[in-house]
Amino acid sequence: MSFQHPSFGSVADNRVFIFDTTLRDGEQSPGFSMNIGEKLRMAHALSALGVDVIEAGFPVASEGDFESVRQIAENVDGSVICALARSGGRDIEAAGEALKKAKRGRIHNFISTSPLHMKYKLRMSPERVLELIESGNKQARHYTDDVEWSAEDGSRTEPDFLCRCVETAIRHGATTINIPDTVGFATPEEMRALFSMLRERVPGADQVIFSTHNHNDLGLAVGNTLAAVEGGARQIECTINGIGERAGNAALEEIVMALKTRHDRYGMTTGIETPRLLSISRLLATITGFDVQPNKAIVGRNAFAHESGIHQDGILKHAGTYEIMTPESVGWNSTSLVLGKHSGRAAFRDKLESLGYGDITDELVNVAFQRFKDLADQKKVVFDDDVRALVDEEARDHDRIKLQFLELQGGTAHKAHVLLGLEVDGVVQEAQSDGNGPVDAAFRAICQAFPHKATLALFSVANVTEGTDAQAKTTVRLQEDGRLVDGQGSDADTVVSAVRAYIHALNKLLVKRQRSAPEALKV
Numbered sequence: 001m002s003f004q005h006p007s008f009g010s011v012a013d014n015r016v017f018i019f020d021t022t023l024r025d026g027e028q029s030p031g032f033s034m035n036i037g038e039k040l041r042m043a044h045a046l047s048a049l050g051v052d053v054i055e056a057g058f059p060v061a062s063e064g065d066f067e068s069v070r071q072i073a074e075n076v077d078g079s080v081i082c083a084l085a086r087s088g089g090r091d092i093e094a095a096g097e098a099l100k101k102a103k104r105g106r107i108h109n110f111i112s113t114s115p116l117h118m119k120y121k122l123r124m125s126p127e128r129v130l131e132l133i134e135s136g137n138k139q140a141r142h143y144t145d146d147v148e149w150s151a152e153d154g155s156r157t158e159p160d161f162l163c164r165c166v167e168t169a170i171r172h173g174a175t176t177i178n179i180p181d182t183v184g185f186a187t188p189e190e191m192r193a194l195f196s197m198l199r200e201r202v203p204g205a206d207q208v209i210f211s212t213h214n215h216n217d218l219g220l221a222v223g224n225t226l227a228a229v230e231g232g233a234r235q236i237e238c239t240i241n242g243i244g245e246r247a248g249n250a251a252l253e254e255i256v257m258a259l260k261t262r263h264d265r266y267g268m269t270t271g272i273e274t275p276r277l278l279s280i281s282r283l284l285a286t287i288t289g290f291d292v293q294p295n296k297a298i299v300g301r302n303a304f305a306h307e308s309g310i311h312q313d314g315i316l317k318h319a320g321t322y323e324i325m326t327p328e329s330v331g332w333n334s335t336s337l338v339l340g341k342h343s344g345r346a347a348f349r350d351k352l353e354s355l356g357y358g359d360i361t362d363e364l365v366n367v368a369f370q371r372f373k374d375l376a377d378q379k380k381v382v383f384d385d386d387v388r389a390l391v392d393e394e395a396r397d398h399d400r401i402k403l404q405f406l407e408l409q410g411g412t413a414h415k416a417h418v419l420l421g422l423e424v425d426g427v428v429q430e431a432q433s434d435g436n437g438p439v440d441a442a443f444r445a446i447c448q449a450f451p452h453k454a455t456l457a458l459f460s461v462a463n464v465t466e467g468t469d470a471q472a473k474t475t476v477r478l479q480e481d482g483r484l485v486d487g488q489g490s491d492a493d494t495v496v497s498a499v500r501a502y503i504h505a506l507n508k509l510l511v512k513r514q515r516s517a518p519e520a521l522k523v
Contacts, residue, residue, distance in 0.1 A: 003207050006145040006175055007080045007104050016268045017235040019053040020046050024084055026243040031484040035511045038287045039068045045280045047078040050271040058084040059098040060091045066098050073102035082106040087136030096143030107140040110150035113157040113165050126161055133168045141173040154179035155186040163201050170204040177208050181224055184217025188227035195231030211235035214250045221250035240284045241292050253277045253298040261325050278331030279356030286392035289486030298330050333384055341376035345369055357391055368394045378492045383465045389490040399507045400425050401450060406499055408438050416441040422449040438495045446502055454480035454509055476501040478509055485509045
C-alpha cells in the first residue's frame with residue numbers, strides 16, 4: 001500500500017502513525033482536567049516525543065476547550081493538530097475556527113453506528129446516520145483536506161452497515177477512517193478480522209489510512225490495537241499512561257515499545273523518540289495528580305527492578321536474560337546520584353536537559369534551582385527523582401491559588417496549630433487553625449483562607465527516593481458536586497508536601513468548575 005495523504009504525503013505500508021488523544025479522551029477521565037497552560041505544555045511535549053497527530057480537544061464543548069485547541073493550533077509545531085466534532089452542525093464549524101492557525105490541522109468527526117447506539121442514544125434511523133456522515137465529511141472538507149471520520153461503537157456495528165458507512169465517509173472526503181472499540185468489548189481476533197474485512201470489501205479503502213481506537217474495559221486495549229495493526233490499521237489512537245474514560249485507553253508507551261521490541265513480528269516503525277517516554281509519563285502524572293502504578297509496563301518504577309535472587313544473578317551475567325529492552329531506551333537513567341549543595345546553575349541546567357527538560361524557560365529554571373538549593377541544604381544527596389519532582393511541581397502555571405508561607409506548632413505536649421498564607425488571585429489571605437495533627441490543622445487553615453465545599457476523599461503519602469531525608473510525595477483527592485480531582489505535592493517536609501497537594505487539587509477544581517461536560521462525547 002502506498003498513496004498520498006494530505007498531511008503525511010506518501011504513506012508506506014510499514015509506517016504506523018501515532019494519534020495521541022491524552023488531551024481529549026484522556027482528559028475526560030474523572031479528576032484529569034487540565035488548564036490551558038498545562039495542555040500547552042503537554043502538547044509541546046507530545047510534539048517533541050514525535051507524536052504524528054495530537055487531538056487537542058472538543059472545541060464546541062466549552063469556551064475553555066475551544067481556546068485550548070486554538071492556542072495549541074497556533075503555538076505547537078511538528079504534529080498535526082486535531083479537533084473533535086460530531087458529524088454535522090456547529091460542532092464542525094467550531095472545530096474549523098479553532099484550527100484556523102494550525103500549520104497542519106485535522107477535523108475528526110464521528111457518529112454512532114451500532115444498532116444499540118442508533119436506537120437508544122441517537123434515536124436515528126440508519127439512513128439518517130448515513131446522511132449525517134455524508135454532510136459531516138463534506139462540511140469538514142470546507143476547512144481542511146485532512147478529515148478523519150469515526151464510527152462510534154464501531155466494533156459492535158453490523159458489518160454490512162459498517163461497510164456502507166465507511167464507503168460513504170471515504171466518498172465524501174474522509175482521508176482517515178477510525179473504527180473504535182468504544183466500550184472495550186472486542187477481542188484481538190475480532191479486531192484483526194474487522195480491519196481485514198473493511199480493507200477487502202470497501203471501495204477506496206486502499207486510498208485512506210485506517211485507524212484503531214481501543215478502550216481497556218476488559219484489559220485488552222493494547223492487544224486489540226496490535227491485532228488491528230495486523231489487520232491493516234496504520235494509525236493508532238492512544239494516550240500517555242493509558243488514561244481515558246472508565247478503564248482508560250490503549251497506552252502509547254506500551255504500544256510503541258511492543259512494535260519496537262517485536263519488530264521481528266510486526267515489521268512496523270513509528271516516529272516516536274522512545275527515550276522521552278518516561279519523562280512525558282511523569283509530566284502527565286504531575287499535571288493530573290495521578291501516578292502510574294509501580295508495576296505499570298515501561299514507565300512504572302518496578303518495570304526494570306529485579307528482586308529475585310535468580311533474576312539478579314541473570315541480570316549481572318547478561319541483561320538480556322530478564323530484560324527485553326534496555327531501561328535507557330525508554331528514558332530510565334542507569335545513574336541516579338546527581339547534584340549537591342555546591343552545584344551551580346549551569347550544572348543544574350545540564351542535568352535538566354539530560355532528564356528531558358531541555359525546553360523549559362529560564363524563569364522556571366531559576367525558580368526550580370532555588371528549590372533545589374533549599375533541598376540540597378536539607379538532604380545529603382539529591383537524586384534524579386528529587387529533581388524531577390520539584391521541577392514538575394514548579395512547572396505548573398496559571399494557578400489561582402499559591403502557597404506563600406506555612407508555620408506550624410505541635411508535639412506531644414501541644415495541640416497542632418498552623419498559620420499559613422495563601423495568594424488567591426494575587427491577594428494574600430492568612431488563616432490559622434488547630435487540628436488533630438499538623439496535616440489536619442493545615443487543611444483546616446486552607447479551608448479558612450479559601451472557603452469551599454469540597455471534601456477530602458483520599459490522602460496518600462509516599463517517598464520520592466529512599467532514606468529518612470527523602471522528599472515526601474503526597475496525593476490529595478477532593479470531591480465536590482460529583483467532581484473528583486487529584487492534586488500532588490512534594491517537599492522534604494511532609495506537611496508542606498500535603499499542603500502543596502491540597503492546593504494543587506483546589507486549582508484543578510477551579511478549572512473543573514469552569515468547564516461544561518461534553519455532550520454525548522465518547523468515541
